[in-house]
Amino acid sequence: MSTHDEADAEAAELVETIDPGDVADGASFVTVCIQRWWNAGPEEQKRMWQxxxxxxxxxAVCRHGFMLxxxxxxxxxxxxxxxxxxxxxxxxxxxxxxxxxxxIGCTFSSTVSSSPLLAPKAHATNLRFVVPSFHGHAHNRRCQLDWHPLYITDAGLEDFEACESVFSFSNLVAATVCNATAFHRHQAIEELFKYWDEQKYANLSR
Known part of the structure; x- marks a missing residue:
């Protein structure tokens, strides 16, 4: 089997069900990319939802790291x-x-395209999704050719991984807000990211 045939076969792997509300809702089929996305979230983690x-x-974070x-x-x-x-x-x-x-931007783009409210707006404004550089290597080869920023000319040198830095930084308050009231939780998170934005702004001139 040729390399392209192997990529096509890998991309065509389907799963039987899609959980309601999942990011893959609206996709015509689910590739191995979304299967790996699901596998990355262990079932044990769902216990905390109760x-x-x-x-x-x-x-949502901009390319400079500012919280939007x-x-x-x-x-x-x-x-x-x-x-x-x-x-x-x-x-x-x-x-x-x-x-x-x-x-999982490769699959989520199909979700957007199937949304009766968002699809017309996304099409009219030329919205584009990409899979961040680091996460892209967990996707199959055919997916990377279409969605990895390395192969998208307009993406420049951006890696689209700013959120990972944000989440790492937010671990500073994770332990303190677990049992906080909604007000104090929001207050702690807002103050944390206010400081984060101030640091990012100061670094722009360096």
Missing amino acids: IFVETGIFV YICDMIQSGELAKYELALTDKLINVYGSNLCIGYD
């Missing part, structure tokens, strides 16, 4: 509704020709 109301944050938007994930993991809401907000505020990096 313990905590807010189970994490979903963020934050939303709570409520008793769930990363569902499509969070990314759909943030994508809609980004289009409304920043307009056309956006390029958004998302871990």
Whole structure:
């Protein structure tokens, strides 16, 4: 079998079901990329959804590392509704020709295309998704050729991995907000990222 045939066969692997609200909802089929995405989230992690109301944050960060938007994930993991809401907000505020990096952007683009509310807006504004550089190597070869920023001319030298730095930094307050009230949790997160943005702004001139 040739290299292209192997890539086609790998990309065509399907799974039987898609969990409601998953980022793959709306896709015509699910490739090995989304299967690996699911495998990265162990089942044991879902137990915390029954313990905590807010189970994490979903963020949008610009290429310079500045925090744009934050939303709570409520008793769930990363569902499509969070990314759909943030994508809609980004289009409304920043307009056309956006390029958004998302871990499973290859499949999520199909979710956006099947959204009756967001699809026309995404098409009209020339919205583009890519798979971040580091995460891209967990995707199959055919996917990388279409979605990895290394092969996208307009992406330049950007790696689209700014969110990973944000999440690493946010671990500083993770232990302190687990049992906090909603108000104090939001206050701690807001103060943390206010400091984060100040540091990023100061570094722009260096």
